[in-house]
Amino acid sequence: MTNLGFTVEQKDCLQEIINVAMGLASDKLARFLNTFVHLQVPSIALVGANHIPAEFSGRYADTEAALVSQGFFGDEGVRGEAIVLYKMDNAHRIAELLGYEPGDSSEIEMLTDISSVLTTTFLNGLAQQIENSLSYSAPRILSSRHGNLSDVLQSTSFHWEHALKVDISYQLVDHSFNCDMILLIPDVAVSRIKVILDRILEEF
């Protein structure tokens, strides 16, 4: 695993920014979902995007998995693709979580809805701290019950150079809910983030 040229200080700073973004997201989510949301401090890792399929195919090998992708783009070359991975045994909890009535909506629609909420609240928090603002493409489900997750990840991550892995574990009072989030980002965005991190470190 490579640190892609991040210094120790830069990496600590990024971790801190992500912690704060996660805190903002959990606060918003708690209010939205009307339940206490406990978010563990996410562990992050920067890896080459080509490592992603191997890392995740193991974890989701013996279960049905779903993968939802959503593009994001902001100013000054900050852009990428956010991927949220779920184990499908989680899926039936999502309706409860979102407060949907049975029959309101299909399983796929619920997955794209919850993914969009998780991705945009988290990334909005992140953007706010690096003084950027983001637009989003509509979430798309890339794989659900059928098909090999690692193949899908392969074809998705192929277009990107780097991946920021963020392990997110949401614990809600009445539900526990786990998923993985991966941010796939190109070289230019990584350089941009480094510049921003250095600026924050200087100000600090």
Next chain:
Amino acid sequence: MDHSWLSHPILARLNSGVIVIDDEYRIVFLNHFIERHASMALAEVAQQSLFEVFPDLPEAWLKRKLMSVLDLQSPAFSSWEQRQYIFKLPHLRPITSSSQYMAQNCTMLPLLDESTQQNFICILVEDATDAFVYQQHLSKTLIELEKANRQDGLTKVLNRRYWEEQLKQEIHRAQRYQHPLSLILFDLDKFKDLNDKYGHLGGDFVLIELSSLIGSLLRDSDLLGRYGGEEFGIVLPDTNGQGAMDVAERIRKAIADHPMLFNQQTIRVTLSIGVAELDPHHHLLHDDLIREADMALYNAKRNGRNRVCQFETKAVSRKLAQS
């Protein structure tokens, strides 16, 4: 240069719908696209509830979505792939599309009026009918392609390649779960004479007619396939030799008793049928089972045609083992 004058003409000419509502879901703005498609004027519906103006909206679901936009100040989306449309609007391709309503991609964006600090939601409605129609054609074509790939072109029963694949799978299943399985092979008697007398069209007609008649005598789980020329096979899952003999006899009789009318001439045909039962303890290959059914079929031919024969050695050896 001041660009603010641009927004009005662009909104008016935009080929997508723009609806703005306030934080109590009251309509603040509709662009021409929505006014024209929904046959309503902004002046008439302004300040009315979105859900009263569009009574077909999925209210509970959409309110939850709109609430997320307000609470989280982040966008929400809806795709035609999951929900064909939110707003029930006619589309512009009534002839080429099988669907009556415009397929839509919708985006719900948070808006803030800086001067009053009031929150609004902008709903963008994109016409995705083209994509929807292409997708429908594609799904239909894929289904037809898949069917063509497993069907015999003339008789519409399974083709040989697919039928043999299914036979292998059924044998595997029967062996694993220790279920009986039988195979029928049958052959149209004196097919060459038939072709000489009525021409190849007459021969083809008979093959089509008997395939459809036999198909109607089988269960859904039985697999009828064209093995070659005038030879057909039927895989009978969960059926022992005696059961298969009964089915075969029913088929033989039905065909023999069924005169076919071709070009004002009555054609009568008969079948010779061979039956073989899988012995799950002897791990038979599918070729072995076909060979046994083929030998039984040969016996039916040799014994005078229009009859059913069962492959016998297993029964004989079983009797020998008992004595």
